[in-house]
């Protein structure tokens with residue numbers, strides 16, 4: 001079995017399995033390959049090296065599993081990186097800003113309306129408070145949650 005990345009004349013991408021490389025040409029000439037997105041039969045190979053399946057290929061749909069696995073690995077890597085970045089943001093904020101806890105919204109307002117000296121703060125706010133701050137044009141940024149913060 002061989003997998004080709006294909007493109008239709010509307011540039012929809014999809015891929016399809018073929019018994020062997022000449023099967024694609026044959027089916028293409030006979031207009032037996034259809035774009036699953038728009039039904040176009042004007043199909044060409046995308047510029048991508050074909051992947052040959054090393055598994056026994058009596059059920060082609062099952063051969064998509066290794067792709068899903070590698071995608072998961074990428075996702076896990078991204079999630080680890082996101083947590084790391086979140087930690088960096090938190091560390092930075094904790095070093096350079098005052099924790100005002102649940103008074104965040106009122107403190108942010110005081111700073112915005114120059115009732116107090118400008119300084120960096122962080123704390124907690126409800127979604128309603130956040131919405132009101134944003135509506136009032138007060139510059140705030142959400143802080144990421146860290147997994148170990150979850151109670």
Ligand SMILES: [Zn+2]
Nearest residue numbers: 008012035038
């Ligand atoms: Zn299409």
